[in-house]
Amino acid sequence: MSMKSSPLGSIDPSLRGKVVVGISWFEQADYAAARAIMTDDVLPASHDLWLQKARKSEREAQEMGYRTVRAVIDPKTFPAWCAENGFPDIDAKARMAFANHHAAGQIRN
Template structure:
């Protein structure tokens, strides 16, 4: 299987993080934004080191929740991954 040229990575802004955690209570997101950001940045670096470009896909709470409602999906980690994949593909990834 050929390695992708780029992958999408869920990205949150500090002000959105509490609402995202509230909406995705079962997602396993760390309690603090700083802990999440440190982990996400490490993943981003590791993927980039492998030669795959990383595209940050910002997840804003209300558009993400609307996306979930439109698709009858529970706002969880699987929905987050599908949202990122869809947005990445729409951006040409």
């Protein structure tokens, strides 16, 4: 996740350490079911490959000074969350919104 390609690169540097970044997270036992409900085809074929990329993204965000929160996606409840929150597609946009929603709930004054 380079500064140029990362959405984190557009955040004001003075907010580092204050901004909580949500990262969509999948439990290994749920990964196949989660991939099956997604309408986009961007998740890696295996949980191991996904986990490697997710940990790298998480580490890079932390190295940039952001707090990270893992937003675990449950494939049984995520479609309902998407529908309730105006996401007709169960895709990367919905996953990002879910992660941001989860992170916002973790902010402590």
